[in-house]
Each structure stands twice: as structure tokens, then as C-alpha cells.
Amino acid sequence: MNALAATSRNFKQAAKLLGLDSKLEKSLLIPFREIKVECTIPKDDGTLASYVGFRVQHDNARGPMKGGIRYHHEVDPDEVNALAQLMTWKTAVANIPYGGAKGGIGCSPGDLSISELERLTRVFTQKIHDLIGIHTDVPAPDMGTNAQTMAWILDEYSKFHGYSPAVVTGKPVDLGGSLGRDAATGRGVLFATEALLAEHGKGIAGQRFVIQGFGNVGSWAAQLITEAGGKVIAISDVTGAVKNTNGIDIAKLMKHSAENRGIKGFDGGDAVDPTSLLTEECDVLIPAALGGVINKDNADAIKAKYIIEAANHPTDPEADEILAKKGVLILPDILANSGGVTVSYFEWVQNIQGFMWDEEKVNRELKTYMTRAFRDTKEMCRSHHCDLRMGAFTLGVNRVARATVLRGWEA
Ligand SMILES: NC(=O)C1=CN([C@@H]2O[C@H](COP(=O)(O)OP(=O)(O)OC[C@H]3O[C@@H](n4cnc5c(N)ncnc54)[C@H](OP(=O)(O)O)[C@@H]3O)[C@@H](O)[C@H]2O)C=CC1
Numbered sequence: 001m002n003a004l005a006a007t008s009r010n011f012k013q014a015a016k017l018l019g020l021d022s023k024l025e026k027s028l029l030i031p032f033r034e035i036k037v038e039c040t041i042p043k044d045d046g047t048l049a050s051y052v053g054f055r056v057q058h059d060n061a062r063g064p065m066k067g068g069i070r071y072h073h074e075v076d077p078d079e080v081n082a083l084a085q086l087m088t089w090k091t092a093v094a095n096i097p098y099g100g101a102k103g104g105i106g107c108s109p110g111d112l113s114i115s116e117l118e119r120l121t122r123v124f125t126q127k128i129h130d131l132i133g134i135h136t137d138v139p140a141p142d143m144g145t146n147a148q149t150m151a152w153i154l155d156e157y158s159k160f161h162g163y164s165p166a167v168v169t170g171k172p173v174d175l176g177g178s179l180g181r182d183a184a185t186g187r188g189v190l191f192a193t194e195a196l197l198a199e200h201g202k203g204i205a206g207q208r209f210v211i212q213g214f215g216n217v218g219s220w221a222a223q224l225i226t227e228a229g230g231k232v233i234a235i236s237d238v239t240g241a242v243k244n245t246n247g248i249d250i251a252k253l254m255k256h257s258a259e260n261r262g263i264k265g266f267d268g269g270d271a272v273d274p275t276s277l278l279t280e281e282c283d284v285l286i287p288a289a290l291g292g293v294i295n296k297d298n299a300d301a302i303k304a305k306y307i308i309e310a311a312n313h314p315t316d317p318e319a320d321e322i323l324a325k326k327g328v329l330i331l332p333d334i335l336a337n338s339g340g341v342t343v344s345y346f347e348w349v350q351n352i353q354g355f356m357w358d359e360e361k362v363n364r365e366l367k368t369y370m371t372r373a374f375r376d377t378k379e380m381c382r383s384h385h386c387d388l389r390m391g392a393f394t395l396g397v398n399r400v401a402r403a404t405v406l407r408g409w410e411a
């Protein structure tokens with residue numbers, strides 16, 4: 001199912017559970033602004049190349065719009081729209097004072113040199129600089145982008161508006177980035193998983209994990225789960241997948257991946273077919289790469305007892321239904337991966353205050369926010385007799401609807 005159709009379907013189901021006014025429902029679904037820009041850059045060989053960039057600003061009822069920028073060849077307007085909408089509900093679930101946005105450029109970052117990526121990022125920033133800002137829309141990293149990308153955006157934006165570190169989050173610590181932001185999404189995944197397992201009398205220790213994706217989120221989740229005593233028995237990236245039922249040595253895999261640009265060729269386990277990774281026998285499955293990977297074609301074959309959605313919209317609604325019948329518990333993206341945007345919020349607060357927190361404080365506050373979001377979600381599950389996805393959606397949508405009405409919304 002198309003990402004926008006899937007996200008909108010979840011939203012509509014939540015609106016129904018909440019008994020939302022139909023005009024308000026319609027208005028909450030429509031994005032505030034959709035930006036599409038053509039970014040033309042000289043390549044290193046002197047030829048010109050053009051890339052399409054998007055920024056969708058979905059909603060600002062609860063505060064400045066917030067969300068990552070993705071560089072990936074599959075970036076398309078519908079998907080960016082869906083991801084922006086998810087950010088609106090996610091920031092509300094986390095109860096941080098933001099709305100939602102998302103951006104992206106349709107490109108293959110691995111095929112571009114560092115200087116080409118820099119030129120592309122600067123041209124994109126030139127095209128959108130007057131539509132983003134500290135109190136309007138604050139970008140951050142997502143798939144295919146990182147702290148360096150944010151540094152270029154900060155620098156380009158500052159040429160127009162004066163030095164403005166708070167205009168992006170997830171930037172290098174040397175430029176005002178927050179300690180702990182790099183690990184934050186993975187650490188939030190750990191805290192959310194702990195909260196879910198604790199409800200079933202279990203801990204991380206002794207559980208078998210399978211992780212799809214070994215980028216920022218997947219690699220940090222793997223490291224932190226291993227430190228907490230969990231066993232990561234299979235993991236994949238674009239280049240391949242590896243399995244070791246005794247537990248993969250994640251530090252060794254990190255080194256291999258950095259030296260070889262991927263998992264392929266790692267000798268600490270057996271190479272397996274990446275397409276069968278999601279259906280491996282395990283206790284906890286963590287998709288941490290692309291959207292829509294768990295769908296009606298593979299849901300029935302999934303053997304995990306728990307799915308923790310570190311990626312955005314990895315599970316189609318049809319798969320949700322199949323998995324529910326099988327008794328698989330899904331911790332939804334807008335809760336499970338909200339650690340990233342939560343520490344982005346801490347970064348923004350630190351920039352505005354001009355005061356840096358130590359890493360221990362960042363991690364402690366993150367745990368408080370993740371635990372609270374989990375507790376609030378469970379409360380909505382109880383009061384609306386629904387699963388965790390609808391618990392999180394009703395929580396987020398309700399908070400945004402209340403802010404919209406309080407600000408004076410009229411049909
Ligand atoms: N970064 C953040 O703070 C947040 C990210 N997310 C979500 O988490 C997910 C991952 O983001 P992030 O870790 O930042 O991105 P990265 O670009 O750092 O990493 C993405 C990873 O996914 C792998 N990958 C891509 N396609 C496939 C595939 N078909 N099969 C297996 N692996 C694949 C990539 O492999 P390779 O490196 O070989 O290309 C890479 O290991 C995304 O859905 C993102 O939206 C959610 C909240 C916050």
C-alpha cells in the first residue's frame with residue numbers, strides 16, 4: 001500500500017475512535033504547505049545534474065514544524081507527505097512542542113561525491129531557506145543524511161539569516177549539536193522495547209533480536225541492545241545480511257561495515273538472503289530501514305513475537321491485521337522511534353538557551369520522555385479498547401486536535 005494511503009488510513013481510524021468532527025478531521029489531514037524545488041548542480045566531471053527536492057510542512061498547531069530530510073532514490077512527494085504527517089502525530093505522542101514536517105531529495109547519496117552532496121545540500125537550502133526557520137520549521141537528519149548534511153544547511157541558511165544553530169538539529173556537537181543525538185533514536189528504541197517487554201515480565205537480556213538496517217538507527221539499536229544483554233542474531237543492510245544464532249559481535253560488524261561500506265563479506269556469521277531476514281525465527285524484530293517492508297505478502301510468515309518499528313511506516317495496515325490475528329505485538333513508529341526527535345528537541349532548547357547539557361542528562365531525560373509516551377499510549381489503549389498503534393495515533397491526533405481547536409479553529 002502506498003505510504004500516504006497507509007498513514008491516512010491509520011489517521012482516519014484514530015479520528016473515528018476519537019469521534020472527531022468530520023471537518024476538523026479533513027482539515028488535520030491536509031498539509032499546511034508542500035514545497036517542490038529543482039536543484040541543479042555541477043557534477044565533479046563538469047556536467048550538470050538536476051534533482052527534485054521536497055519539503056512538506058504538515059501541521060504547526062502545537063509549535064514549529066519538525067522533521068528530517070531524506071536523501072534516497074525512492075523519495076517521492078506522496079511518501080514525504082506521509083512522513084510529514086507521521087511527524088505531526090509523533091511530536092504530539094512525545095509531547096514536545098512541535099508540529100510535523102519532512103523533506104527529501106530524490107538521489108542516490110552513495111553515488112555522489114562529498115563535494116557533490118555539499119553542493120546539492122546548499123542549493124536545496126537556498127531554495128527553501130525563507131520557508132524554514134528556528135520558530136517555523138526545523139530540519140534534521142533522516143535516511144541518507146547525517147550531521148555533516150545539517151552543518152551545510154546551517155552554514156547556507158546562516159548566510160541569509162545570520163548565524164542560526166537552532167535552525168537544524170542533529171548537527172555536529174562542535175556546531176551546537178546535542179551530546180547523545182546521534183544515538184538517540186536507537187537509544188529510544190531500547191527504552192521503548194524495555195517498557196513493552198517489562199509489561200510481559202521480560203527484559204532485554206536473553207531475547208533474540210533481528211534488525212533490518214545498519215545505518216544510524218539500526219547500528220545504535222544493535223549496540224545498545226547488545227550492551228543490555230540482548231542477542232542480535234541477524235542483521236541486514238543494502239549490501240547483504242548476516243546471521244549468527246550465538247549472537248553477532250556488533251563492535252566487529254561496525255568495524256567491518258565502516259571499512260567495507262556495508263555488511264557484505266562479514267565473517268562473524270553466515271551470509272543469508274536479505275529478503276528472508278524479516279521472517280527469521282526470533283523474539284523481537286526491528287525494521288530500521290525503509291517503509292512498507294512488512295506487508296500482506298510476508299506478514300503471515302513473520303515469526304517474531306514483538307515488532308519494534310524503528311523505521312517509519314514499515315508495516316502496512318493489511319499486515320497489521322494479519323499480525324494481530326497471529327498475536328504479534330507491534331510497537332508503532334510514532335512511539336518507538338520518537339527518541340530521535342525528542343533529543344532534537346533537547347538540542348533546540350540547548351541552542352536557544354545557549355547552555356549545553358551533559359550526555360547523562362540527555363539520556364536521563366530521553367528515558368523519562370520515552371517512558372511517559374509509552375504510559376500515555378497504554379492509557380489510550382485502555383480507554384479506547386485498541387491496539388498500540390491506535391493507542392499512539394489517538395494520543396497524537398487528540399493532542400493536535402485540541403491545540404487546533406484551542407487556537408480558534410472554525411469549520
Ligand atoms: N535518523 C533518525 O534519527 C531517525 C530515523 N528514523 C527512521 O529510521 C529508518 C532508518 O534511518 P537511518 O538509520 O537514519 O538511515 P541511514 O541512512 O543511516 O541507514 C539506513 C540503513 O538502511 C539500510 N537499507 C536501506 N535499504 C535497505 C533494504 N532494502 N534492506 C535492508 N537495509 C536497507 C541502509 O543500507 P546501506 O547503508 O547499505 O545503504 C542503511 O544500513 C528510516 O525509516 C528513518 O526514517 C526514524 C526516526 C529518527
Ligand SMILES: O=C(O)CCC(=O)C(=O)O
Pocket residue numbers: 066067068069090138139140141142169170312337338340341342344
Ligand atoms: O529529529 C528530528 O527532528 C526528526 C527525526 C525524524 O525525521 C523522524 O523522527 O522521523
